[in-house]
Amino acid sequence: MSEGDRLADWLESLGLADALAEAGLPTFTRDASGHAVWSEPDRVEELDRLLHSEGSEPEHAVPVGLLLIARQARLRAALLETPWFSYESLAQVRGVSVDATRYAVHKAAQTHRLVVVPVEGGVMVPAFQLTDAGEVRAEVAPLLEPLLAAGMDPWRAWAWLTQPAALTFGRAPAEAVTDPELTDLVLHAAVRLAERM
Template identity: 75%
Template sequence: MSSVDGERLATWLEDLGLADHLAEAGLPTFARDAEGRAVWSEPDRVEELDRALRSQGDEPEHAVPVGLVLLRRQARLRAELLASDTFSYETLAEVRRTSVDATRYAVHKAAQQHALLLVPVDERVVVPAFQLTPSGEVRAELAPVLEPLLAAGMDPWRAWAWLTQPAALTLGHAPEQAVTDPDLADLVVRAAEALAARLHR
């Protein structure tokens, strides 16, 4: 593929906001040199990359690389989730008014019993705050929702998103909020159980 085509592909990906997600998808990447030209990590794969990214839909010229769009959406959602309230062992220990060691033990015990969602972030673990009471204990009404999802081995990030994002099923409320409504609580529990059953298949 000519350098002009490589430049066109790079510009197209930048315009779509997808250039930063190439490496995560295991695809060739590019960087801009001092003159602003795209320099590809694997120039011999650029033509193959172009075909792969345009393989969705009936009009290749206007196709959108769905896989990269999903990666971008996932990255944006993760950033939103991390911007919400979370606890570390240390901050949760302060809320619970106990030692860090005791808190770490209690947190991991609850996680092993599928009663508490822990999410790995880089080299640490965070406890999403939505599932806790002001005193730092697990919300009782969330227990029957968390248990099937965690027991099924649902990806922690996916579980966090499912529990905290508005859903049509729960009339535009996040499941973790809807479960406090007596008219919606059973629906949320059944939805969690159904999702967990699909994960087992």
């Protein structure tokens, strides 16, 4: 088995093959016979050394950076499966023009009261932070303000606010903040997280 095939098999077994491009590393495809065809074949040996360079037993090292990139990609894909709005769809919910919605979204984002995720060709406004009428949920705004003011990446803020957490007994912070017994705890956690940014 060639070094390129062995490396490709290893990366696939770890579920990391799709993370190579995002990490700026050489990528591979499979030819008709199943052999790995690398985008930069002259860098395969270097890539192998790089990915096996961590830990006390380098031959068994797991590329932590790639694991994090792959996890982030999976999390982003999961977030994209949850409800979100474009300017146009949010304008429909609010019953106002797209221009008025665009202005309101930018103003709320500038004052750190709305997570807005830039994407190619526009933005996504995650629905978890909005009421049924498309307005910012009053109880979520105090969570958003410290995080966004600290410069937290919008994807990370979206994830932190909507993923179950041990701190909140398995509930997402954006949901737990509505529980009077957890409100202060969740608000404190958001401020502490912002301070560490």
